[in-house]
Amino acid sequence: MGLFQIKRRIAVDEVEGVEEILLEHGDEGWSLGEDVLAGTAWVLGIFESAEKAQFAWRALRLKFADWPEQAEVAGLPDEDWRNSYKAHFKAWQCGRLHWVPVWERETYTLGDDDVAIWLDPGMAFGTGNHETTRLCCERLVEWAKTAKADAKVIDAGCGSGILAISAARLGFREVLGFDNDAEAVQISGENAALNGLADAVSFYEGDLITGFEGEQRDLVLANILGHILMQYVPELLAAVAPGGTLVLSGILAEEGAQVQAAFADAATGWDVSRRMLGEWCDVTLTRPAA
Numbered sequence: 001m002g003l004f005q006i007k008r009r010i011a012v013d014e015v016e017g018v019e020e021i022l023l024e025h026g027d028e029g030w031s032l033g034e035d036v037l038a039g040t041a042w043v044l045g046i047f048e049s050a051e052k053a054q055f056a057w058r059a060l061r062l063k064f065a066d067w068p069e070q071a072e073v074a075g076l077p078d079e080d081w082r083n084s085y086k087a088h089f090k091a092w093q094c095g096r097l098h099w100v101p102v103w104e105r106e107t108y109t110l111g112d113d114d115v116a117i118w119l120d121p122g123m124a125f126g127t128g129n130h131e132t133t134r135l136c137c138e139r140l141v142e143w144a145k146t147a148k149a150d151a152k153v154i155d156a157g158c159g160s161g162i163l164a165i166s167a168a169r170l171g172f173r174e175v176l177g178f179d180n181d182a183e184a185v186q187i188s189g190e191n192a193a194l195n196g197l198a199d200a201v202s203f204y205e206g207d208l209i210t211g212f213e214g215e216q217r218d219l220v221l222a223n224i225l226g227h228i229l230m231q232y233v234p235e236l237l238a239a240v241a242p243g244g245t246l247v248l249s250g251i252l253a254e255e256g257a258q259v260q261a262a263f264a265d266a267a268t269g270w271d272v273s274r275r276m277l278g279e280w281c282d283v284t285l286t287r288p289a290a
Helices: 012-025 050-061 078-088 131-144 162-169 182-194 226-238 253-266
Strands: 003-010 030-035 040-047 073-076 092-094 097-101 115-119 152-156 174-179 201-205 217-223 240-252 271-277 280-286
Touching (some): 003 012, 097 131, 115 162, 253 280
Parallel strands (some): 174 201
Antiparallel strands (some): 030 040
């Protein structure tokens, strides 16, 4: 027994609220599943030990007062766990960048100019399939088509590091990521090493006030919940270099107009756009060059 799981069924009409809380909670050991045809949904956690599973449950339960104090933890053979992921976790692509499960590393075929990020959910990397991550990745890939290789990129609230690592894989030489969670910083570093990019991107502890270290970047990525983003409008805008771009995600579709207005009102002359994907959206602002 190498891994342990906690699984709790929830009502389908609870999915949206639980998803928002899981995103805010920030522990990528948890995931949300739903079988639309069967009308069932569940929260699933995978952890390295029974103790870590119970600790993670107690932390998550603080968000759900009606959930039981103790969760049933089940041992999960490593091979069974990997096979369960293989059944539903498939590679996906945006432009020349591919996000591929690590178990396909020896068999996956890339185009001549394409590059890959190898994802291992066992390292709390997640899959990159969440709408908020996809929105950021799509913006990153599009921006990279015209950006210079020496452009400065920063991932604010890096989580598992997927955005910063993707930027480094695309060839950008000055890539940073920060998070206010020390464990997230450690995991991001491990995920960079998994992709041979340990020296290509730097991760450190910081928040939306201290994390930018008083410097401006050509691309600022912030996949954080909308209500938090709106608390740091001045700091996020100030972190963007002239001619640079700010990509905001983690925003519920119903919050999109409010978040866009909050930033647009403070960013006179900036180009502003918003896109939807499922129940989520992003807001992107480009600062005038001069």
